[in-house]
Amino acid sequence: MKTIHKLFTSLAIILILVSCKDQDVEPTEQKTLFLRHKGADMPVWVHGNAQSNKIVLYLHGGPGDCAMCYRYYFKELENDMMVAYWDQRVAGASSGKVDSATLRYAQFSEDAFYVVKLLKQQYPNAQIYLLAHSFGVELAWQFLTTNNNQQMISGLMAVNGMFSYYRWLYHVREWALREAKKQNNAEAERELMANPVTLENTATVNWELIYRWMHKLGGNPVSLYDDKKYLANYAFASPNTALAQFTHSKAYSYYGEVESRLFEKGALLKNIRIPVRLFWGVKDGVVPVEVGRETQQLLTNTSVSTVEFSQSWHEPFITETQEFNNAVRSFVK
Amino acid sequence: MKNIHLSLYLMLGLLILTQKNTQAQSLRISYYGETITHYGLKTAYEYPIFSKIKERNQSRKMLLIAPSAALYRHPRNHFGIIIAPELIYRRIGKRGTLLEAGIAPAYFRYFLEGSTYQVTANGELERIRYAGGNAFLPTVFVGTGRALSVRRGLSFDWYTRLNISQQRPYNTSALTRFSLEIGAIFPFKKQ
Numbered sequence: 001m002k003t004i005h006k007l008f009t010s011l012a013i014i015l016i017l018v019s020c021k022d023q024d025v026e027p028t029e030q031k032t033l034f035l036r037h038k039g040a041d042m043p044v045w046v047h048g049n050a051q052s053n054k055i056v057l058y059l060h061g062g063p064g065d066c067a068m069c070y071r072y073y074f075k076e077l078e079n080d081m082m083v084a085y086w087d088q089r090v091a092g093a094s095s096g097k098v099d100s101a102t103l104r105y106a107q108f109s110e111d112a113f114y115v116v117k118l119l120k121q122q123y124p125n126a127q128i129y130l131l132a133h134s135f136g137v138e139l140a141w142q143f144l145t146t147n148n149n150q151q152m153i154s155g156l157m158a159v160n161g162m163f164s165y166y167r168w169l170y171h172v173r174e175w176a177l178r179e180a181k182k183q184n185n186a187e188a189e190r191e192l193m194a195n196p197v198t199l200e201n202t203a204t205v206n207w208e209l210i211y212r213w214m215h216k217l218g219g220n221p222v223s224l225y226d227d228k229k230y231l232a233n234y235a236f237a238s239p240n241t242a243l244a245q246f247t248h249s250k251a252y253s254y255y256g257e258v259e260s261r262l263f264e265k266g267a268l269l270k271n272i273r274i275p276v277r278l279f280w281g282v283k284d285g286v287v288p289v290e291v292g293r294e295t296q297q298l299l300t301n302t303s304v305s306t307v308e309f310s311q312s313w314h315e316p317f318i319t320e321t322q323e324f325n326n327a328v329r330s331f332v333k
Numbered sequence: 334m335k336n337i338h339l340s341l342y343l344m345l346g347l348l349i350l351t352q353k354n355t356q357a358q359s360l361r362i363s364y365y366g367e368t369i370t371h372y373g374l375k376t377a378y379e380y381p382i383f384s385k386i387k388e389r390n391q392s393r394k395m396l397l398i399a400p401s402a403a404l405y406r407h408p409r410n411h412f413g414i415i416i417a418p419e420l421i422y423r424r425i426g427k428r429g430t431l432l433e434a435g436i437a438p439a440y441f442r443y444f445l446e447g448s449t450y451q452v453t454a455n456g457e458l459e460r461i462r463y464a465g466g467n468a469f470l471p472t473v474f475v476g477t478g479r480a481l482s483v484r485r486g487l488s489f490d491w492y493t494r495l496n497i498s499q500q501r502p503y504n505t506s507a508l509t510r511f512s513l514e515i516g517a518i519f520p521f522k523k524q
Binding site for chain 2: 033035043093096103121235241243244248251
């Protein structure tokens with residue numbers, strides 16, 4: 001009985017001491033937020049150094065990909081800043097009951113606005129930077145060229161993403177043609193030559209044929225499934241619903257067939273005033289580096305820098321993780 | 334929504350029915366989870382509506398109904414509650430091998446594990462407590478185990494079960510879920 005009494009007394013003292021500690025900002029933030037909007041419950045996980053007062057909001061690709069599943073590569077950044085991993089509607093671990101008619105650029109941009117607003121509400125002193133990849137770059141241009149949204153953001157890091165469907169598909173075909181010639185693939189060359197991409201035929205050209213050849217010719221040979229450590233981390237340590245990831249793409253048929261084909265922000269890029277850094281895997285066939293170079297020329301009213309990753313394809317943060325994270329750090333500093 | 338109500342009415346009906354007679358009924362308690370990191374507990378009250386013992390090999394076939402409830406946690410994502418009226422076909426061989434299969438038109442309630450903010454009509458963000466959702470979760474399952482009461486004279490059986498469910502609605506359509514149960518069945522009276 002005496003031992004139990006002693007045990008309880010010690011426990012009580014420890015609890016009192018723990019509860020008396022300073023209520024300062026925790027140095028390491030680990031928060032899960034959800035944004036509920038137009039049927040979707042979208043998670044935003046915020047991790048990292050809270051005292052930095054800098055948040056990098058990751059805009060994942062896809063559409064329909066996930067944010068937290070790439071934490072494996074970005075985790076190191078959390079020592080120096082907070083990283084907010086947002087799963088967009090009908091993507092990653094987002095849930096709810098969503099009308100597929102909401103899967104439009106304008107809605108994604110509106111969601112992004114409220115995610116930024118939520119982060120600003122939670123961290124009023126923090127500067128917010130966007131780190132956008134692939135489709136996330138389309139979303140970033142949509143968001144930044146709408147209303148005064150760019151005033152909420154301190155800078156954009158755009159990774160292998162497009163500003164114009166026409167210029168994108170044009171360069172994908174050029175990339176594939178170059179590779180077809182290099183690899184002596186006569187069939188690819190013939191089919192690609194028979195499908196030229198012009199401004200007039202962008203909405204009707206057989207983009208799947210061009211895209212398929214680009215992949216067959218080695219446009220992005222990197223597969224996450226080859227990395228066993230990543231897979232184990234995804235299955236057991238990420239908050240994602242593993243099978244959900246494979247259900248999302250079905251919802252995006254309108255995006256693929258209509259919405260994305262009308263995407264054109266080239267003329268609006270001159271309105272961008274916030275600093276931009278372009279990150280590009282130069283071997284990428286999915287969004288070739290020429291798209292990045294055109295992007296830089298169109299950003300005439302802001303400071304633009306480019307970091308090219310010579311050993312990378314579509315996801316330089318996977319293939320050159322250390323170099324990529326260093327480039328993020330130097331931009332956010 | 335109609336399916337969710339149907340699940341709950343069925344569940345209520347079974348609860349009333351199983352109050353009548355405790356003869357040959359049993360309690361099932363198990364680990365329930367999608368993986369070891371999405372963990373939970375499940376319990377069910379089993380009630381036989383048909384039972385037959387084959388004289389030749391003494392194997393027993395049963396048709397059971399079982400109101401059940403499961404609770405689990407998917408960390409940093411949600412807490413889930415699954416309430417299901419289960420219909421189970423179970424066969425116990427003469428050596429105690431247990432095989433089962435069944436269906437469960439389940440009701441699924443989940444609570445998001447995180448602070449949830451909703452965009453209001455005037456564009457403000459409003460905190461919602463206990464945010465989550467309701468879904469219909471039709472489930473089929475197969476299981477195996479060992480009736481330890483048959484040869485070893487113990488007063489419980491162990492079993493393991495694989496559930497395949499479909500959550501409706503989920504985003505724009507449905508989501509297939511897999512889950513596992515590993516647990517024990519405790520008969521109320523020795524049969």
